[in-house]
Amino acid sequence: MKLSAPLFRLKRQARLLSREEGIPLNKALDRIAAGEGFRSWSQLAAKVARDHRPGAGLFAQLEPGDLVLLGARPGQGKTLLGLELLLEAAKAGRKGTFFTLDYHAEDVAQRLRSMGGEPEAAGRDFALDTSDGICADHIVGRMRGAPRGTLSVIDYLQLLDQRRDRPALAEQLRALKAFTVASGQIAVLISQIDRTFDARGSGLPGLADVRLPNPVDLTLFTKCCFLHEGEISLEEVRAA
Structure with missing residues (x-):
């Protein structure tokens, strides 16, 4: 459906x-x-994000050793x-693994279909891990020995x-950072954004909007990447 x-x-x-x-x-x-034929603005924004397909441009900017935060509100x-x-990593001949504590294999298959992909891509193009035991130690153990530039999405x-x-989450994050630096692999952590961001009504989220139950x-x-209403940003993270 084309927007007006x-x-x-x-x-x-x-x-x-x-x-x-x-x-x-x-x-x-x-x-x-x-008026554009969608149930809600979030559904429209998600459709724009799917059609825009920013993955290729984003993937090209990732480097060995990167630990990347990918944040957005639900439905973005x-x-x-x-x-x-x-x-994109598979197209480039890179190995990859999707670690998820939130979705089952069929959920992943449905999302691949929504992108015009094949459910068989998980397993053929990259590995899928839905274990209840996913944590930094599990991820490091699973990825140890994988080639430089291998991509993990968590x-x-x-x-x-x-x-x-x-x-604690802070300790796990330090372990993942040490592993990516030492191995030259890349890890992307999907993140929730706090509901208070919605009250601002415009713009993109930032690191200050990341929902953190405990200090991290x-x-x-x-690097940090944020999505909102079809817009996307990727920035270097600089120490305070």
């Missing part, structure tokens, strides 16, 4: 509608999305982008902090 106008113009229409009718911006966005396409990165950061029998040094990441 570029995304930024639709957002501008929503802001005008919000002011003119005195309704919240999120309601105005949903009304504009309905962050899981799809993570899978797209793995498919879904997602906050779920690594769920079990009390696992090391986010400057351990070498």
Whole structure:
């Protein structure tokens, strides 16, 4: 389905509608999305993200040793982008693994179909790990010995902090950073963004918007990528 106008113009229409009718911006966005044939603005934004397919450009900017944070609010396409990165790695002849504590194999298959891919891609083009035991030690053990430039996508950061029998999230992140630096592999951690970001009503999230149940040094990441309403940014992370 082709949009009647570029995304930024639709957002501008929503802001005008919000002011003119005195309704919240999120309601105005949903009304504009309905006029385009979508149930909600988040569904429209996810469709734009899928069609835009930014994975190739993003993958080209990743380097051996990178630890990357990929953050977005629900429905913005962050899981799809993570899978797209793995498919791009496969095209480049790189190994890859999708570690997920959130999805089952059939969920991954459905997302591949939504991208126009084949469910058989998981297993043929990259490995899929849905173990309940996923944590930094598990990931390092699974990836140890893999070639330089191998890509891991971890879904997602906050779920690594769920079990009390696992090391603290800060410790796990330090372990993953040490491993990527030593091995020359690349790890991308999908991350939730705090709900308070929605109250701002515009722009892209940043590191300050990452939802953290417990303190974590986010400057351990070498790069951060954020998605929102079809827009995407990739930046270097600099220590404070």
